[in-house]
Amino acid sequence: MSAAPSPGESARRDALVQMYHVSKSYLPGTFALRDVTLEVAKGEFVFLTGPSGAGKTTLLKLLFAAEKPSEGQIILRGRNIARLRDSAIPGLRRRIGVVFQDFKLLANRTVEENVAVTLEVLGRPPREVRRRVFALLKQVGLQHRRHHFPLSLSGGEQQRVALARALAGEPELLLADEPTGNLDPELTLEIMDLIAHASVRGTTVIVATHDLPTVDRYGKRTLHLEAGRIKEDRAAVGVRP
Numbered sequence: 001m002s003a004a005p006s007p008g009e010s011a012r013r014d015a016l017v018q019m020y021h022v023s024k025s026y027l028p029g030t031f032a033l034r035d036v037t038l039e040v041a042k043g044e045f046v047f048l049t050g051p052s053g054a055g056k057t058t059l060l061k062l063l064f065a066a067e068k069p070s071e072g073q074i075i076l077r078g079r080n081i082a083r084l085r086d087s088a089i090p091g092l093r094r095r096i097g098v099v100f101q102d103f104k105l106l107a108n109r110t111v112e113e114n115v116a117v118t119l120e121v122l123g124r125p126p127r128e129v130r131r132r133v134f135a136l137l138k139q140v141g142l143q144h145r146r147h148h149f150p151l152s153l154s155g156g157e158q159q160r161v162a163l164a165r166a167l168a169g170e171p172e173l174l175l176a177d178e179p180t181g182n183l184d185p186e187l188t189l190e191i192m193d194l195i196a197h198a199s200v201r202g203t204t205v206i207v208a209t210h211d212l213p214t215v216d217r218y219g220k221r222t223l224h225l226e227a228g229r230i231k232e233d234r235a236a237v238g239v240r241p
């Protein structure tokens with residue numbers, strides 16, 4: 001007979017993301033992240049806040065294996081990705097959707113093709129690709145731009161295409177870096193609702209943002225970083241710590 005798991009153990013079993021004592025130095029003697037330990041449960045929605053330079057983008061990049069930690073363990077779905085071989089990275093990324101400033105849209109493909117790429121890589125049949133791309137572009141309000149090329153779009157429009165691309169494959173994990181940075185209040189709301197909707201459907205979501213009114217509006221768990229350390233881990237409104 002085995003003992004019932006303690007609450008701590010069952011929380012760990014449901015974790016999608018675990019970081020233990022993770023530090024990142026880009027340059028010797030400086031730390032972008034310092035001894036970060038955290039867990040994010042499957043399906044959880046987490047905001048990352050903190051001043052410029054606090055380490056938000058770095059944390060997201062480590063989870064996407066775009067950077068390697070200097071120290072510590074990063075466990076995704078029970079697998080340590082801190083020392084992943086380069087050949088294993090595409091497999092990891094297939095299940096992660098990202099909206100990052102430096103993972104740009106493909107300039108020589110139309111809006112529609114940019115979103116379709118995610119689904120084609122996953123091997124989805126052409127009919128399904130067409131249907132899903134149509135639905136996603138409608139959701140982000142860019143149907144009328146589907147034949148345009150990214151460079152002819154505004155910053156906010158490009159960001160919305162990036163989000164459609166990130167959500168296309170119904171990823172297990174969505175990492176978004178300032179996804180509403182270039183948007184007016186109305187579009188911010190629409191985009192955040194889309195992200196929240198993905199989370200309700202089971203996608204684990206981590207959003208880095210400076211937009212504190214948005215953070216307050218959604219009342220989700222919020223990790224506040226300062227100088228590379230987690231200064232506060234605020235539970236979602238209505239959820240006991």
Ligand SMILES: Nc1ncnc2c1ncn2[C@@H]1O[C@H](COP(=O)(O)OP(=O)(O)OP(=O)(O)O)[C@@H](O)[C@H]1O
Nearest residue numbers: 026027031032050051052053054055056057058059
């Ligand atoms: N490629 C790099 N090379 C050297 N230092 C870097 C690099 N990327 C980030 N840093 C440094 O790491 C620290 C954390 O940067 P990071 O981009 O993670 O912060 P951030 O919280 O995302 O800031 P912002 O709100 O301005 O986007 C900063 O001091 C930054 O200068």
Ligand SMILES: [Mg+2]
Nearest residue numbers: 056057058177
């Ligand atoms: Mg950043």
